[in-house]
Amino acid sequence: MAEFELIERIRRRAGQRGDVVLGIGDDAALLRPPPGQLLVASADLLNVGVHFPADAQPFDVGWKALAVNLSDLAAMAAEPAWALLTLALPCADADWIDAFMDGFATLASEHGVALVGGDTTRGPLSIGVSVHGFVPETGALRRSAARAGDDIWVTGTLGDAAAGLAEHGRPRPAASSAAADFDTLAARLHRPTPRLAAGQALRGLAHACIDVSDGLFADLGHVLAASRVGARIALADLPCSAALAGIAGGEARWQLQAAGGDDYELCFSAPAEHRQAIRAAMAQVATPVTCIGTILADGALLALDPQGQAWLPRVSGYQHFDRETR
Ligand code: ADP
Ligand code: MG
Secondary structure (H helix, E strand, O other), rough: OOOHHHHHHHOOOOOOOOOOEEEEOOOOOOOOOOEEEEEEEEEEEEEOOEEEOOOOOHHHHHHHHHHHHHHHHHHHEEEEEEEEEEHHHHOOOHHHHEEEEEEEEHHHOOOOEEEEEEEEEEOOOOOEEEEEEEEEEOOOHHHHHHHOOOOEEEEEOOHHHHHHHOOOOOOOOHHHHHHHHHHHHHHHHHOOOOOHHHHHHOOOOOOEEEEEEOOOOHHHHHHHHHOOOOOEHHHOOOOOOOHHHOOHHHHHHHHHHHHHHOEEEEEEEEEEHHHHHHHHHHOOOOOOOEEEEEHHHHHHEEEEEEOOOOOOOOOOOOOOHHHOOO
């Protein structure tokens, strides 16, 4: 298959929006941002063997490549609009591209995102996506905005994707309830849900926000560093799915919840007086939310076990280049 045929297969799944003046097909796209709003831009690169296993389903790869990008927009409280897709492919495999675009386009249409351009080359499988969205002038949620006394919240549950990764490649259990949990955890790893509605609903309510991509401790740590504050969290309060509770307890569970990446939940801080409003706003967008701790004026991240003892994970989060720098 020639390059232009590949691009044509992609273009058919691009989706449409009224603010796309010119989409795929020219040297560049022409886009009309809404007047008075800030343009929010983000990019993420997914490499085979690093971000997804070589045997991952192409649908899941397409879904996740967009999902991780949309999660960054969610954490900024942005409304998504446009995406660009840069593909390096070892060969022009029509079935692979079609399944990949199924995953990408399913999630894109769920959130009204149009694919407006990209690039396609030969090379080791690698997928670069960039996304663009909008946020009102003062609506964005920055990492640097946490304040002492804020509650710390997370959406959804933590540790599922890390548990799914730990189980990846293991045989699926025979018992039906264990098999259902196995599938739930795998889905959390391969098809994460970007919390876009929750992020936008937090405008004016939350102070700081980040998406949990590298693990709670690592990502909350970024908020603390950017905001020059400390935090205390209670391990017993970390939200845990029934599927995770079924396979891990105690320290093993905390390890997955504190240091496991790829959950793509939102972690945010908000003033205590917004507690009721936050619960109401999250209920409106059908997003579970849990208060896990408090922002402190200084210090590091203090995680307390049920006995009130400080606890530290063995590793705090995923880092690229870890081996080289050690
Ligand atoms: P150029 O040589 O000018 O970069 P290309 O042949 O690479 O043009 O691309 C032609 C058109 O197809 C452009 O509009 C480009 O944005 C789009 N395109 C190429 N690859 C992709 C892709 N993987 N996803 C979406 N659009 C793509
Ligand atoms: Mg090009």
